Amino acid sequence: MDSGSDFSGINEAKFDMGSIYDRPDPRAYFSTLQELDYAIPAKAKPLFQKLISRLRCQRGQEEVCVLDLGCSYGVNAALLKHDLSMDELYDHWTQEELARATREEVVEMGQQFFSELEEPEDLKVIGIDQAENAVAFAEEIGLVDEGLPIDLERETLPVDVRDEIVPVDLMISTGCVGYVTEKSFERLMQPLTERRPAWIANFVLRMFPFDGIEKALGRWGYRTEKLDGRYFKQRRFVSAEEQEQVVEQLRSQDVDPTGLEAEGQFVAEFYLSRPEAGARKLPLRQLLAA
Numbered sequence: 084m085d086s087g088s089d090f091s092g093i094n095e096a097k098f099d100m101g102s103i104y105d106r107p108d109p110r111a112y113f114s115t116l117q118e119l120d121y122a123i124p125a126k127a128k129p130l131f132q133k134l135i136s137r138l139r140c141q142r143g144q145e146e147v148c149v150l151d152l153g154c155s156y157g158v159n160a161a162l163l164k165h166d167l168s169m170d171e172l173y174d175h176w177t178q179e180e181l182a183r184a185t186r187e188e189v190v191e192m193g194q195q196f197f198s199e200l201e202e203p204e205d206l207k208v209i210g211i212d213q214a215e216n217a218v219a220f221a222e223e224i225g226l227v228d229e230g231l232p233i234d235l236e237r238e239t240l241p242v243d244v245r246d247e248i249v250p251v252d253l254m255i256s257t258g259c260v261g262y263v264t265e266k267s268f269e270r271l272m273q274p275l276t277e278r279r280p281a282w283i284a285n286f287v288l289r290m291f292p293f294d295g296i297e298k299a300l301g302r303w304g305y306r307t308e309k310l311d312g313r314y315f316k317q318r319r320f321v322s323a324e325e326q327e328q329v330v331e332q333l334r335s336q337d338v339d340p341t342g343l344e345a346e347g348q349f350v351a352e353f354y355l356s357r358p359e360a361g362a363r364k365l366p367l368r369q370l371l372a373a
């Protein structure tokens with residue numbers, strides 16, 4: 084029997100960022116990642132926006148419902164709902180004034196900052212993350228409308244949140260596949276396909292094979308397309324050691340790092356999974372060009 088993907092060996096090549104994922108507020112997350120030029124949510128934003136506008140058109144609805152797997156402190160939600168750049172987000176969460184603030188003050192300043200921005204995009208965002216504090220913070224600030232602190236690698240989707248997932252139009256992830264495998268996706272597919280099958284858009288580091296997830300989604304009648312020839316910089320390596328380990332890991336998987344990871348950065352690729360018929364009718368490149 085197929086026991087599913089196990090990314091634990093591959094993850095050994097990567098510096099462990101676990102200590103910044105679940106702090107009571109996002110200051111350490113943003114200051115650490117800013118130093119490493121963490122940029123994948125910004126790189127992903129125009130593609131997500133394109134998909135949201137296509138779905139809005141196709142489904143004839145104003146509000147689009149997005150599920151962000153591995154939502155952390157609501158990073159993608161902030162960029163998409165408020166049309167912010169990653170630099171603006173870094174500037175807010177790492178500003179001098181917040182350095183000695185209590186969590187309560189950080190929350191207040193966050194709420195004020197986001198409420199003063201232009202009218203937000205008509206999006207509902209549901210966020211799932213195993214990091215309870217991060218999800219709670221994203222919800223308190225109002226970046227995610229619903230925050231679900233769940234680890235779908237270890238538990239099934241709680242019955243009482245199933246109905247929240249049914250209206251989702253688009254499921255997204257940045258920087259999360261590798262921590263999660265097809266197990267998390269499989270546990271979401273029943274509600275995601277119940278009414279109008281959601282589109283599933285993932286930015287995935289090249290070191291994590293996507294075939295396990297592709298196969299699992301295929302069992303639900305989904306076709307996955309990779310945006311060939313497009314590479315998205317995720318972040319700089321923490322150290323020469325991390326780079327060496329990742330480059331070696333990629334070579335062992337027959338993935339050529341020349342000009343990409345060999346230049347000092349993690350690189351992600353984009354995968355879109357949609358119900359077979361629609362994906363055949365309008366392939367990814369055409370969908371994005373339309």
Ligand SMILES: C[S@@+](CC[C@H](N)C(=O)[O-])C[C@H]1O[C@@H](n2cnc3c(N)ncnc32)[C@H](O)[C@@H]1O
Binds near residue numbers: 156214256
């Ligand atoms: C690199 S961060 C990316 C966060 C956010 N998407 C972004 O791009 O800024 C990885 C996230 O995956 C989350 N994560 C790790 N394991 C997870 C799991 N089993 N289920 C859900 N989220 C998980 C972490 O808590 C963390 O928030």
